[in-house]
Amino acid sequence: xxxxxxxxDVKDLKMYFPVVRGLLRRKVADVKAVDGVTFKLMRDExxxxxxESGCGKTTIGRCIIxxxxxxxxxxxxxxxxxxxxxxxxxxxxxxxxxxIFQDPYSSLDPRQSAGGIVGEPLKIHNMALNKGEYKDRxxxxxxxxxxxxxxxxxxxxEFSGGQRQRIGVARALACDPSLIICDEPISALDVSIQAxxxxxxxxxxxxxxxLSYLFIAxxxxxxxxxxxxxxxxxxxxxxxxxxxxxxxxxxxxxxxxALLSAIPIADPFVEETRERxxxxxxxxxxxxxxxxxxxxxxxxxxxPECSQAVPPLRTISDGHEVACIRA
Amino acid sequence: xxxxxxxxxxxxxxxxxxxxxxxxxxxxRVFLSRGLVFFGMVVILVFIFVAITAQWIAPxxxxxxxxxxxxxxxxxxxxxxxxxIGRDTLSRIIYGTxxxxxxxxxxxxxxxxxxxxxxxxxxxxxxWIYIIIMRFIDALMSFPMILLALVIAALLGxxxxxxxxxxxxxxxxxxxxxxxxxxxxxxxxxxILAERSMGASNLRMMLRHVVPNCISPIIVQIxxxxxxxxxxxxxxxxxxxxxxxxxAAWGSMVSDAREYLMVMPILSFAPGMALMLVVFxxxxxxxxxxxxxxxxxxxxx
Amino acid sequence: MxxxxxxxxxxxxxxxxxGIVKAVNDVSYYINEQExxxxxxESGCGKSVSQLSxxxxxxxxxxxxxxxxxxxxQNLLKYKQHSPEMRSIRGARIAMIFQEPMTSLNxxxxxxxxxxxxxxxxxxxxxxxxRKRAIQLMGMVGIPAAEGRIDDYPHNFSGxxxxxxxxxMGLSCDPRILIADEPTTALDVTTQAQLLEMMKDMxxxxxxxxxxxxxxxxxxxxxxxxxxxxxxxxxxxxxxxKDIFSKPRHPYTMGLLKCIPRLDEEEGRKLVPIEGxxxxxxxxxxxxxxxxxxSWKIERCYKDxxxxxxxxxxxxxIRCYADTKEKKSEPG
Numbered sequence: 001x002x003x004x005x006x007x008x009d010v011k012d013l014k015m016y017f018p019v020v021r022g023l024l025r026r027k028v029a030d031v032k033a034v035d036g037v038t039f040k041l042m043r044d045e046x047x048x049x050x051x052e053s054g055c056g057k058t059t060i061g062r063c064i065i066x067x068x069x070x071x072x073x074x075x076x077x078x079x080x081x082x083x084x085x086x087x088x089x090x091x092x093x094x095x096x097x098x099x100i101f102q103d104p105y106s107s108l109d110p111r112q113s114a115g116g117i118v119g120e121p122l123k124i125h126n127m128a129l130n131k132g133e134y135k136d137r138x139x140x141x142x143x144x145x146x147x148x149x150x151x152x153x154x155x156x157x158e159f160s161g162g163q164r165q166r167i168g169v170a171r172a173l174a175c176d177p178s179l180i181i182c183d184e185p186i187s188a189l190d191v192s193i194q195a196x197x198x199x200x201x202x203x204x205x206x207x208x209x210x211l212s213y214l215f216i217a218x219x220x221x222x223x224x225x226x227x228x229x230x231x232x233x234x235x236x237x238x239x240x241x242x243x244x245x246x247x248x249x250x251x252x253x254x255x256x257x258a259l260l261s262a263i264p265i266a267d268p269f270v271e272e273t274r275e276r277x278x279x280x281x282x283x284x285x286x287x288x289x290x291x292x293x294x295x296x297x298x299x300x301x302x303x304p305e306c307s308q309a310v311p312p313l314r315t316i317s318d319g320h321e322v323a324c325i326r327a
Numbered sequence: 328x329x330x331x332x333x334x335x336x337x338x339x340x341x342x343x344x345x346x347x348x349x350x351x352x353x354x355x356r357v358f359l360s361r362g363l364v365f366f367g368m369v370v371i372l373v374f375i376f377v378a379i380t381a382q383w384i385a386p387x388x389x390x391x392x393x394x395x396x397x398x399x400x401x402x403x404x405x406x407x408x409x410x411x412i413g414r415d416t417l418s419r420i421i422y423g424t425x426x427x428x429x430x431x432x433x434x435x436x437x438x439x440x441x442x443x444x445x446x447x448x449x450x451x452x453x454x455w456i457y458i459i460i461m462r463f464i465d466a467l468m469s470f471p472m473i474l475l476a477l478v479i480a481a482l483l484g485x486x487x488x489x490x491x492x493x494x495x496x497x498x499x500x501x502x503x504x505x506x507x508x509x510x511x512x513x514x515x516x517x518x519i520l521a522e523r524s525m526g527a528s529n530l531r532m533m534l535r536h537v538v539p540n541c542i543s544p545i546i547v548q549i550x551x552x553x554x555x556x557x558x559x560x561x562x563x564x565x566x567x568x569x570x571x572x573x574x575a576a577w578g579s580m581v582s583d584a585r586e587y588l589m590v591m592p593i594l595s596f597a598p599g600m601a602l603m604l605v606v607f608x609x610x611x612x613x614x615x616x617x618x619x620x621x622x623x624x625x626x627x628x
Numbered sequence: 629m630x631x632x633x634x635x636x637x638x639x640x641x642x643x644x645x646x647g648i649v650k651a652v653n654d655v656s657y658y659i660n661e662q663e664x665x666x667x668x669x670e671s672g673c674g675k676s677v678s679q680l681s682x683x684x685x686x687x688x689x690x691x692x693x694x695x696x697x698x699x700x701x702q703n704l705l706k707y708k709q710h711s712p713e714m715r716s717i718r719g720a721r722i723a724m725i726f727q728e729p730m731t732s733l734n735x736x737x738x739x740x741x742x743x744x745x746x747x748x749x750x751x752x753x754x755x756x757x758x759r760k761r762a763i764q765l766m767g768m769v770g771i772p773a774a775e776g777r778i779d780d781y782p783h784n785f786s787g788x789x790x791x792x793x794x795x796x797m798g799l800s801c802d803p804r805i806l807i808a809d810e811p812t813t814a815l816d817v818t819t820q821a822q823l824l825e826m827m828k829d830m831x832x833x834x835x836x837x838x839x840x841x842x843x844x845x846x847x848x849x850x851x852x853x854x855x856x857x858x859x860x861x862x863x864x865x866x867x868x869x870k871d872i873f874s875k876p877r878h879p880y881t882m883g884l885l886k887c888i889p890r891l892d893e894e895e896g897r898k899l900v901p902i903e904g905x906x907x908x909x910x911x912x913x914x915x916x917x918x919x920x921x922x923s924w925k926i927e928r929c930y931k932d933x934x935x936x937x938x939x940x941x942x943x944x945x946i947r948c949y950a951d952t953k954e955k956k957s958e959p960g
Contacts, residue, residue, distance in 0.1 A: 052816035052817055052818060052819075053816055065524045067520065067523060067524060090526075091526035091527075091528070092526065093526075094524060094525060094526035095526060097524075098524070098525070099520075099521060099524040101517045101520070101521060102517075103517055106516045106517045106518065107516075107517035107518050107520075107521055108518055109518040109536050109540065110540065111539045111540055112536075120522070120525060120527075121525045121526075124525055124526055124527045124528075124531065125526065160905050162905070168521075171521070171525075175525075190670040190671055190843070190906070191670055191843050191845075191884060191887065191888060192670060192883065192884065192887055192901065192902040192906075193901075193905075194887070194888070195887035195888070195899040195900070195901035195902070196901040196903075198889070198899055198901075199898070199899055199901055218816070218817060219817070220817070220891060221846075221888075221889045221890055221891045222889050224889070224891060224893075225889030225890075225893065225897070225899070226889075244895075245895050248891055248892060258818060259817060259818060260891065261821070262817045262818045262820065262821035263817060263821075263846065263891055264844070264846030264847050264849055264850035264851075265846055265849065265850075265890055265891050265892055266845035266846045266849045266873065266885060266888060266890060267849055267873055267890070267892075268849045268850075268869045268870050268873050268874075269870070269873075269874065270892060271849050271850045276821075276825070278821060278822055278825050279818045279821075279822065281772075282786055282788055282789075282819065283816070283818075
């Protein structure tokens with residue numbers, strides 16, 4: 001990979017949330033939400049981060065934008081380490097990283113007009129020189145995401161879910177960021193609306209040079225569709241990371257295989273012939289993760305060695321890494 | 328301004344939208360749809376009008392004794408009779424309206440300004456700041472409101488200024504508690520997280536996004552509390568540590584008329600009625616406001 | 629196979645201040661014994677309301693205003709909502725599982741109390757027998773160490789486990805039909821797969837029929853034998869699963885299939901979204917409600933009322949005037 005094109009380099013990221021008890025707020029344990037995650041993101045690339053609830057995917061997104069201070073490791077965004085940045089510097093960097101949220105209802109201030117929401121980042125970073133420029137930019141942003149600029153004075157409750165999500169996308173674009181973290185941006189939307197937002201995000205990436213996405217979602221088929229590469233997470237660890245085309249054709253990690261088989265394909269003929277892996281039990285609590293490979297208690301391929309040590313990500317072929325000793 | 332984004336992106340045919348919903352129209356419809364709320368609103372407006380125009384509409388001077396007309400029954404010259412030193416009850420009630428409303432408004436203004444500020448800071452920053460502020464508020468709240476006001480008023484002595492101070496202190500914790508709870512819940516919303524992720528400062532988040540979204544229940548509380556404040560002031564005045572004579576106040580009027588309760592019930596009954604009517608009206612309006620401002624009902628009603 | 633439930637021309641309306649919402653508008657479907665059918669549509673299309681209507685769980689301002697629901701030969705709409713006849717059917721002969729496993733269990737009662745309640749009430753079991761049966765049911769739906777967990781409260785259970793409890797409750801009185809309303813939408817992907825697989829096994833074991841109400845086309849492709857596609861309160865296409873997925877004939881169904889990403893899709897596939905928004909159910913036009921979003925529309929669509937369900941072959945029906953078979957690719 002060409003290092004010049006590297007936009008985000010996450011090295012051994014750890015995020016532990018302390019569990020405190022009692023009046024003196026004594027720390028009794030750690031929730032290891034993210035436990036040693038390493039990945040790279042290139043310019044113009046989309047990396048999908050997929051996993052079930054509690055696997056730490058959202059936490060990673062929030063660490064990257066500095067909403068959480070990482071417990072350990074490094075996050076190099078355009079060669080600057082976010083984990084050790086001052087609050088003031090961080091506020092400036094946030095101009096270049098934007099976040100799109102899952103819930104189009106709670107992510108927009110109900111008392112702000114569509115125009116106000118979209119123009120908010122411009123105001124925060126003083127990016128519009130005068131009123132006229134500000135107004136033009138807001139209208140342009142609304143047009144880009146496919147909203148009629150005449151709706152600039154309307155309030156969020158006057159829009160449908162899909163349109164609200166478009167406002168969220170416009171807000172994310174306001175400062176011309178080089179990285180957009182999409183945290184489950186479509187899972188709250190109706191099926192027929194989801195495709196509209198996916199296409200919007202794809203078109204934006206095609207037309208904007210140097211825009212990268214970190215696409216966080218639980219639905220593997222959506223992630224695979226939009227991403228160039230996919231990282232599969234489980235209990236704070238990356239289990240497998242590879243090109244999205246390879247993911248379906250040649251999954252190596254047993255968890256990836258189980259996840260793939262759990263997602264039904266809308267085609268009864270294909271469904272008849274598919275492998276079905278039904279996992280045992282449930283995801284363990286990140287408060288008390290199993291020793292060794294976090295997946296081994298539910299794994300259908302586990303051998304005694306799996307509980308010895310956390311398997312590191314190892315490269316199988318170009319761009320295909322997997323954290324499993326049996327793969 | 329850098330502009331990496333080309334304008335010519337395919338428009339996705341999203342022009343159709345639901346018709347505009349006027350927030351204000353919905354508010355008015357819900358608010359005024361209930362008869363009692365409307366009645367309360369009318370009562371409050373009448374009292375406000377009376378308070379403003381007291382010196383023109385009061386038939387007599389409320390402070391000038393008239394020893395020729397002591398303890399008179401209601402008649403065409405004195406509609407609600409006269410008290411023990413011949414002052415016209417109706418005029419005193421009219422001037423008392425002014426006292427009650429002014430005290431109510433000033434107290435609520437101070438109490439809610441301080442309360443909202445403390446509550447917002449505690450809720451927004453959390454941690455030790457929250458603990459210190461809210462424990463202090465808890466300590467204040469562990470006294471019954473009227474008792475707290477009573478103690479402070481007794482320490483400071485009577486008079487308009489001291490009544491305002493004591494009632495403000497007594498009422499403030501309620502606002503702080505309510506605001507803090509509101510802030511804690513509004514803070515959970517993704518739009519606050521979005522603000523932070525955009526690089527907004529704490530002050531901007533607090534003033535432009537958190538506070539405006541917390542304000543509806545505060546407005547309801549202010550309305551309801553106006554009634555309660557007026558009642559509390561009357562209570563203090565009744566006990567003799569509130570408004571000092573000869574200023575006309577409903578509480579002290581009831582108190583003064585106590586001795587004549589058997590012979591001249593109208594003397595205590597009339598200011599009591601005025602008090603009840605005002606408190607009831609504020610509660611009704613507060614209730615109506617709650618329905619009209621409830622965000623859960625938005626888009627339904 | 630015999631029909632166990634037949635719904636004819638069901639209409640359910642909600643009265644709101646801004647007008648009457650026809651949530652379910654002239655819906656007819658049937659389900660055979662031991663069959664799994666899927667009811668597919670987006671939010672607000674009436675799929676859940678139609679099922680709540682079958683259970684007579686529609687409360688004011690909603691009202692079932694027309695149609696008949698024939699279950700085992702008797703029209704359920706003859707019975708009042710709270711009549712003893714309806715109560716003996718609801719929950720016992722026809723059971724329903726809801727989407728939210730967090731709120732559908734009573735937090736102040738133990739799992740055991742809630743499970744045995746049904747058994748004592750409907751099957752007149754003794755408390756001891758009911759408890760035994762409850763433990764047995766919990767084991768069947770895959771709750772490990774059921775005996776030790778029966779006295780736990782709902783908050784001790786994870787979302788997936790609660791949904792298992794709900795399924796156990798649904799099955800407790802040996803129902804003929806189990807209606808699962810988005811049973812796994814709130815759960816994680818691998819838990820979804822576990823539960824759906826288990827549910828399928830369970831209805832087979834109990835010789836019951838299963839209605840899966842969902843927006844997920846993949847789920848019905850995997851489990852359902854027949855599918856009904858709903859849009860704006862009406863069924864727009866119905867047929868066997870294989871027919872609907874291989875030869876969809878209604879523009880809405882075709883649109884849905886083109887707009888969802890598939891795991892096995894080729895690289896570079898473009899999604900074709902259905903433009904626009906679903907209609908407002910108040911003031912619906914008399915013409916086809918999908919018309920504004922349809923890319924197959926013909927002149928007739930603007931003039932004539934919403935078409936009737938017409939057969940395209942045995943068992944495959946669509947509500948559409950356009951001849952969607954002629955052209956293979958998307959027109960224009």
